[in-house]
Amino acid sequence: MLTGLGADAVPIRRPEELDSIDGLVIPGGESSVIDKLSRMFGLAEPLKAAIVGGLPVYGTCAGLIMLADTVLDAINGQQSFGGFDIAVRRNAFGSQVDSFETDVDVAVLGDPPVHAVFIRAPVVESAGDGVTVLAALDDGRMVAVEQGNLLGTSFHPEMTGDTRFHEYFLTKL
Numbered sequence: 001m002l003t004g005l006g007a008d009a010v011p012i013r014r015p016e017e018l019d020s021i022d023g024l025v026i027p028g029g030e031s032s033v034i035d036k037l038s039r040m041f042g043l044a045e046p047l048k049a050a051i052v053g054g055l056p057v058y059g060t061c062a063g064l065i066m067l068a069d070t071v072l073d074a075i076n077g078q079q080s081f082g083g084f085d086i087a088v089r090r091n092a093f094g095s096q097v098d099s100f101e102t103d104v105d106v107a108v109l110g111d112p113p114v115h116a117v118f119i120r121a122p123v124v125e126s127a128g129d130g131v132t133v134l135a136a137l138d139d140g141r142m143v144a145v146e147q148g149n150l151l152g153t154s155f156h157p158e159m160t161g162d163t164r165f166h167e168y169f170l171t172k173l
Contacts, residue, residue, distance in 0.1 A: 001158045001166050015046040022173040023056035025166075026063030028119065028156055031090065032075045034066055044081065051083040056149045056172040058165070064145075064152035065090055065122050072125060084150050085128030092123035092141070092154075104135040104155075106144060109164040116143065116155035123154055 002009040002025065009025075012018060024047075026034070038044040051057055051067070059067040066080050070087035074080075093100070099120065103113035114135070124142035127133060135144035135153075143154040144165075149172060157165040 001163060002170070005163055005166055005170060007170060013041060013043070015041075015043050018043075018046055018050050018055070021055075023058070023169065024050075025169070026057060026059040026066050026081075028061035028063065031062040031065035031071070031080075032078050034062055035079050038081075039079070044079070048081050048083070051081055051150070054149050056151075056169065057083070058151040058153075058169040059084075060153050060156055060158070061119065061121055064088060064124075064154060067150055067152055068122075068124075084145070084147055084152060085131055086124050086145060086147075086152075087126045088122045089125050090122050091120050092125075093118055093121055096120055102137070104137065104143060106135045106164075108134055109168060114157060114162055114164065115160045116153075116157070117159040118143075118155050119159075121154045124152075 065088050067084040068080050068086050068088040069082045071080050072089040101117050104116045105113050124145055131145050131147045133142050134146055136142050145152050151169050
């Protein structure tokens, strides 16, 4: 998605690689595995420091969980990178079979609404004063948020080919 927008996207697996990037996308997947692997490869602490230092980071789904200061329903021992003054509930909509799609209005991105794909998605249950809610479902549950250098979505905009969230993220670099 980022390469298609003209960015030079590279995978980051080791702490020393953080020095060569202007921003980072933490994708969907399994947050507990991202946590374990980042600690195993010594990436967790340098990434936490980079986030505090202002590195722009966009987290989608599991990536949003990894950026949350508080993770509700975390597995035993699970940690996050933090930085985002939010509490996120893992698998808030249920299991894989409860995945769904819906349109959400995102004022900062304009019209049309974003077609959002939720796959075992988290939801932002609470947000601190410095957090801007970019999108919420009709029932009020927050699904896209921003705070300083951090951007997060509960859903996967890359699944529909809508590049607007990624374009918006690139403006932060």
